Amino acid sequence: MNYLWSELRHRPARTLTAVLSIALGVALFVSLQAYADGYRQAARAPLVEVGADLTAQRQGTVPDKFEGMVFPHSTAPIHRGEIDQIRQVPGVQAVAQTLFFWSFEPNGFVAGLGLDPADTIGPGRLRASITVGRFLQPGDHAVAVADTTYAQENKLGLGSVVSLDGESFTLVGLVDTSRAGQLANANLYLPLADARALANAAPQVRSVFDIRPDDANLLFLKTDQARVEEVASRVKTILGQQAIVSSGQSFAAELGSLFALIDRFGLLVGLIAFLFAAALLLRGVASGIWERRRDVAIMRAVGWRQRNVMMQLWSETLVLALVGGLVGLSFAALATWGLSHTMVTVPVPWELAPSPHFLPGGAATEAVTIALPARVTPALVAWALGLSILGASLIGVWLPRRLAQIHPAEVLRSE
Amino acid sequence: MSDLLSAENLKKSFGTLEAVRAANLRIAAGEIVAVMGRSGSGKTTLLHLLAGLERATAGRIRYREQDLSGLDEEALALWRRANIGLVFQAFHLIPTLSALENVAFPLYPVRMSARERRVRAEACLGQVGLGERAQHRPSRLSGGEQQRVAIARALVNNPSLILADEPTGNLDSTTGNEILALFQKLRAETGAAFLMITHDDKVAATADRVLRMADGILADGKGIA
Structure with missing residues (x-):
């Protein structure tokens, strides 16, 4: 150990170059992965906020008239039998049924969502965001919960009565939907049974859809994390060609070309940075061995076995790689901390937007803005240190060839 | 006295060059032998052959009846560690280590406590009068x-033979x-034998025996032709 530390301490240029080479490689590798992973998590944020991994819809037909209750054309009815099939798909853990609708009332437009208050995923999660009154409860009828902004704009409060397609609903609570993202965003939330009854009676729904009493038109699915995309594919098959299934990947697609580049090439660029760092370390070690061929010759002359020499040089390389790895992780932690303070706007796909595009403000892109959840995970630390050790070990395997070229007598004679 | x-x-040939053409010698325990010769006479190559740093093209080296010809590189390294001390004209110390660490250097691969290693190195450094510069x-x-x-x-591995290549040349x-006086003192204290390669008559004069090498040929007056 004395010799190892003396070598590293008394050859500062070589030590510093090797440590910084590895550190920069590790920092770039880890930061890029943390950045890409942060974006992937950010893309899932709208779904995570409502406790789901997928949403399922089916594109339908535009109604003849926008009068009374209509379904947005991205939300055609999904029948009971199809919902039961989806529940049976391997990897599906829970399905929340909702009925999303627009209602064109004489005094304005209302986006409504019928939900089952017993659901633990989907808009049922809004119960945690109640600001006044209470959330919907199982068995409720003819009551509604209003979005706080909508309530303020329309001067509504607890006990106010709102009319939807001729039916009256009493407000029992106000909910702040701003933190629940845009996937469950509506002006009024009704019991699912009431929404179904309205839909089944609505002429503009009946005229374009085969609406049935147990139908839903927007499903929230909780799935096995390892099978999200597999489930998405199966659900698309069940719902047919018009299926619109949104997953974290769908949201990621909305993030633009920068994320696509990082997502696709981040790992590759990181690995190239790592290989470049390993090459610099190799070069440093190789030139170090060449500079130290006299030392190696002395080692052999005073009775060091070849494996003693190799172990010494390998230990030095390993320590350099580990120190470089740790320094690189520190750089990466700093860079990732900086990244975690940047805000990311995740656009919501148009088919999940709550307002029709033809209304004032309806064409505005809905989005969820969050701090980039970038962090250096234990897995990334393990990868970085593992790659450092692997690089050092591979160089350690390469050393014997160089060592074999050193003939102690020849070196000692010429020095 | 046994050899x-x-x-x-x-x-020993390097391609067509015959560096050592016929070398014969015997060294007894505790003996100081000087090998003299001009530059290029094959002295250093001979020392490297005797230390097992070079492989002889032909001939045989015995150490206490053990034939060294059959030993591979690793076995020769262990043999040197156990029996041989080497001193070079250019000193060949490790620049990043202290004097004490340099002395302990041959013991680094040996299984022993750091304390024991330090004690042995300090003792050897004391023997050469450099305890204060450790x-x-x-x-x-x-x-x-x-x-x-x-x-x-x-000295640190308690060798029975020290091979010194132009120890006073620099x-x-x-x-x-x-340094020559130190060799005499150490011979008396440790009983080690010394083989000194030199081209200096004054150095050779301090040896018990002087052998002369010319054109790669060394003859020992002790009976090996």
């Missing part, structure tokens, strides 16, 4: 002091005389 080391008809690195030592450190390093005459 500690003997060489018979030793030959923590100095070679760059802060004079030539004579560096050679003393190299001699202490050669030193002024006063310091060179001190």
